[in-house]
Amino acid sequence: MASLRPRALPLSVRTLRSALSSTRPSPNHFLSAPASTQTRAHSTSSVSADELSHFSALASSWWDPMGHSRILHLMNPLRHEFIASCLAEGTSSPSQNPSSTSTPSTATLNYLDVGCGGGIFAESLARTIPLDPTGPAPTPTLAASMTAIDPSTDLIQMAREHARMDPTVHEHLRTGRFKYLNTTLEDVLAGNAVTLTPASSSTAASTPNPSSPSTQPAPQYDVVTLFEVLEHIDPKTSTPLSFLTNCLRALKPGGWLIGSTISRTLPSFILNQVIAEAPWPIGVVPRGTHEWSKFVNPGEVKGWLQEGLMRAADTGVSRGGSAIAEGMRWKCVGAIYIPGIGWKMVPGSEDWGNYFWAVRKEI
Amino acid sequence: MRPISRAVLRPYVCPTCRHGISAGRRRFGSKSDSPDLYDVVCVGGGPAGLGLLAALRASPITSKLKVALIESQDLRKAKAWDLEPNQFSNRVSSLTPSTVSFLRSIGAYDHLDVNRVQDYQDMQVWDGQTGSRISFDWSMETSPFEDMRTVATMTENANLVRALLRRIADLGDENLSLFSNATVASIExxxxxxxxxxxxxxxPVLTVKPTGPAAETETPKRIAARxxxxxxxxxxxxxxxxxxxTQGWDYGRHGVVATLALDEPATPPFPASKRTAYQRFLPALGGPIALLPLPDNHATLVWSTTPENAAYLKSLPTPAFLAMVNAAFRLDMTDLTYMMGMQSSSSDSTSHQDELTWRAQHTPLPSQIPPAATAVQAGTVASFPxxxxxxxxxxxxxxxxxxxxAHVIHPLAGQGLNLGLADVASLxxxxxxxxxxxxxxxxxxxxxxxxxxxxxxxAKIGGACDLLHKMYNVPGEGPVALARSLGLGVVDRLPFVKSFLMKNAEGY
Known part of the structure; x- marks a missing residue:
């Protein structure tokens, strides 16, 4: 009977490679340099080349529940809970009125997951998209669509392969309610990313998008998520401020930018650098995953977001920038991993290490 | 060389249309390859399997899941199960209060026939070797103004299964497939x-084959399970x-079960609704004998003993069987061992009863013995390993x-079904x-x-039952017997320890 056992980790490097070779190259790949992993990390992106190669190397064990990313997998349910707590305060969608809780809400929100990696969060959110778009939303995250982007070709490929193992998620990929795009946030904002969808690449019917960088397309997303991304931004090519501003630009008015990151304090140094990256059996994340100097404190995030809201508002919204910053809806809560118990939200523990934050773009 | 992808060869079709075409082709062309997809497939339609199904269907969060259950028995028969009011099945379980509250929470408890279930509030447990005893009596713990707390609730398994099936039927058949009279031919x-x-x-993809007369005509179904x-x-x-x-062992013991009618109690219970369960450990005979109350002065018997003793008990004519049961709650180990070996013949069916009457005169009887068993319901004497x-x-x-x-344990604490339903509640x-x-x-x-x-x-409860079984299988007056009586005596005199144990036994 041993041969009948379900494979614990069905994704080997070989299947990954064959998946890569069987995909038809998109037009963007023809235009860019031959080294596939680094192609998307061009100079306008916020993505660090070192970070990219580090995470691409971890690709094969990304979905192993006992592997390197176990701690991230365990954190994932908390992300859903934090998003639900934000949406309970209001959304950008006029039909989602928090006061009318008696009737079940329909799923109307469009999500953008920036830096989706192997798709741990993106796939779990895609699973909550109802197969019948008119039916009641199964969860308070109210997702109607999910676009997940990452600059690493390897990770996006692996994420797509993994998504095929869930027929529900696979169906959303087929219908386009769920998309994995190997692109950067900058390209999404410029409107260049659409040519990369698997559906359009297979029909070969897409024409190059003629939009010029000068015309800003209308923001499309109700929720932009940024989980464990801020601490991986390359300071040489980008700043968290410009990156967050771009995230806010992708948001509809009333939408939420939601993220999580790690604060740069002494307790977080001990927890994340000394203990978490220690050799087995103490450590829980691979060595070199984090650089303490890149960590960001809640106050910094808040400051950047205030500045970012003002900058994002410059393009077309009539209200004054400083008024926006003052009325900013800001949420922040710490999260602590307790071995044997799991992740717990602990308000007030923001400075100890991991924390969730959220900001709402004013209507 | 990589074959040219189908996408290149296909002329342009808009994405929505293509979706429809390909879905149709999959259904028609590759029928054997694509099984029906289910979220939860449960193999086994006993109390645990049906309990899981009812729990999933009753919760608004999981009621939309597509679920299937496969059971080799006929579930329609189980749903139509019925017995005369004074007849009771010999497959009876005790439900702890936490199991009852789980059944209430999924809306299944209201479908139980309440005239066939029996709560009990007092439990008398004693050692047949040393006489030391412990009484689990909630009436000491509760004030006279509130209802007496229930130690456990006795129900026939068939009554519970029928209640769960009725509850499942109540919740509608959308996204539900019940494969009754069907077996799993293969899993791959x-x-x-x-x-x-x-x-x-x-x-996992299961091939589900109908059994019985439908086996010829119906084709096996292939279903995939998330x-x-x-x-x-x-x-x-x-x-x-x-x-x-799995790890484990056979105890080398059989449980003899029967449905009995009891005499009126010598002194009426106080308060009048109070019922008592009795269990006496018989180290010389290989295990405890328990008498658990059913409605209307009936009781179910569970006697754990060696396979030889079990075979002997099953071979006895009814009057002799009743005499053995009554003797097991009254006589000492030497007398019982002697009676277990008595020759029995149908012509001389009073010899066991005579022996009991004579020996009981010379044995000091404890106060907590159950009323005498007076009749055995026909066809209910059975045993299981x-x-x-x-x-x-x-x-x-x-x-x-x-x-x-996942786990099979010794039945001496009546916890098997409760652990199974606790699994189901957790899952x-x-x-x-x-x-x-x-x-x-x-x-x-x-x-x-x-x-x-x-x-x-x-593991904890299974281990505790195993330990109790082993401790109460050491015959004679040795140190183990002394430790047993000391232990029980101490527990019985320390109210807080006892109350802790009782709460644990309840499953709180």
């Missing part, structure tokens, strides 16, 4: 339905598919084991959590919540 991993379909290579639940008993096929080993099993794991990717498939809660957090319900990261919640409690 699915295949990658490239390029259009999903990759099912890590999904989560395959093994509620399929001690020899679980799901467990062997998952290649999960006692075993201990514990699966090495409860979970595997896309697999979870519940109930007897259904785990599935609810997973659905509301976007997790894959068959993923190990989901299922480990269930196994970490249930593995230790089950």
């Amino acid at each position: 991993n699915g295949s990658d339905l490239k390029p259009e379909g999903p990759d099912l290579s890590a999904w 989560l395959l639940v093994g509620a399929d008993g001690i020899n679980s096929p799901v467990r062997s598919f998952a290649d999960i080993p 006692l075993r201990f099993r514990h699966a090495a794991q409860y979970i595997s990717p896309r697999i979870a084991l519940v109930g007897d498939a 259904s809660k785990t599935i609810q959590y997973a659905v509301s957090h976007g997790m894959d319900i068959g993923d190990l990261l989901t299922l480990e919540r269930y196994s970490s919640e249930r593995y230790l409690p089950n």
Whole structure:
């Protein structure tokens, strides 16, 4: 009977490679340099080349529940809970009125997951998209669509392969309610990313998008998520401020930018650098995953977001920038991993290490 | 060389139309390749399997899941089960208050025929060797103004199964497939339905074959499970598919069961509704004898003893069997051992009763003995082997084991069914959590919540029953017997320890 056992980790490097070779190259790949992993990390992106190669190397064990990313997998349910707590305060969608809780809400929100990696969060959110778009939303995250982007070709490929193992998620990929795009946030904002969808690449019917960088397309997303991304931004090519501003630009008015990151304090140094990256059996994340100097404190995030809201508002919204910053809806809560118990939200523990934050773009 | 992809060869079709075409082709062309997809497939329609189904269907979070249950018996017969009011099935279980509250929470308890269930509030347990005793009596713990607390509730398994089936029928048949009279012919991993379909290579795919007269005409069905639940008993096929080993042993004991009618109690119970369960450990005969109350002065007997004794008891004519049961609660070990070897013949059916009457005159009787058994319901004397099993794991990717498939324990504390339903309560809660957090319900990261919640409690209670069995199997007046009587005596005199034990036994 041993041969009948379900494979614990069905994704080997070989299947990954064959998946890569069987995909038809998109037009963007023809235009860019031959080294596939680094192609998307061009100079306008916020993505660090070192970070990219580090995470691409971890690709094969990304979905192993006992592997390197176990701690991230365990954190994932908390992300859903934090998003639900934000949406309970209001959304950008006029039909989602928090006061009318008696009737079940329909799923109307469009999500953008920036830096989706192997798709741990993106796939779990895609699973909550109802197969019948008119039916009641199964969860308070109210997702109607999910676009997940990452600059690493390897990770996006692996994420797509993994998504095929869930027929529900696979169906959303087929219908386009769920998309994995190997692109950067900058390209999404410029409107260049659409040519990369698997559906359009297979029909070969897409024409190059003629939009010029000068015309800003209308923001499309109700929720932009940024989980464990801020601490991986390359300071040489980008700043968290410009990156967050771009995230806010992708948001509809009333939408939420939601993220999580790690604060740069002494307790977080001990927890994340000394203990978490220690050799087995103490450590829980691979060595070199984090650089303490890149960590960001809640106050910094808040400051950047205030500045970012003002900058994002410059393009077309009539209200004054400083008024926006003052009325900013800001949420922040710490999260602590307790071995044997799991992740717990602990308000007030923001400075100890991991924390969730959220900001709402004013209507 | 890589074959030219179909996408290149196909002329342009807009995405919506293409979706329709390819879906149609999959259904028609590759019927054998693509099984029906289910979220939860439960193998086994006993109390655990049906309890899981009812729990999933009753919760608004999981009621939309597509679920299937496969049972080799006829579920329609189980749903139509009926007995005369004074007849009771010999397969009876005790439900702890926490099991009852779980059944209430899923809306199944109201479907139980309440005239066939019996609460009891007092439990008398004593050692036949040393006479030391412990009484679990809630009337000392509660004030006279509130209802007496229930130690456990006795119900026939058939009554419970029928209640669960009625509750499931109540909740509608949308997204529900009940494969009754059907067996699992094979379980194997699915295949990658490239390029259009999903990759099912890590999904268990079951071939479900109808049994009985339908076997000729109906074709086997293939169904794939996001989560395959093994509620399929001690020899679980799901467990062997998952290649999960079990540890355990056979006790070399059999449980003799029967439905008995009892005499009126010598002194009426106070308060009048109070009922008592009795259990006497018989170290010389291989295990305890227990008499658990059923409605209207009936009781169910569970006598754990050696296979030889069990065979002897089953061979006795009814009057002799009743005399043995009454003797087992009254006489000392030497007398009982002698009576267990008496020659019995149908012509001389009073010899056991005479022996008991004569010997009882010379034995000081304790105060807590049950009323005498006066009749055996025809056809209810039966026996089953006692075993201990514990699966090495409860979970595997896309697999979870519940109930007897995961653990089988000694019945002396009446905990087997309660542990199974506690598994079900935990697994259904785990599935609810997973659905509301976007997790894959068959993923190990989901299922480990269930196994970490249930593995230790089950091991603890199974181990405690095993220890009790072993301690009360040491005959004679040696140090073990002394320790037993000291232990029980101390516990009986320390109210807080006792109350702690009673709460534990209740499952709180």
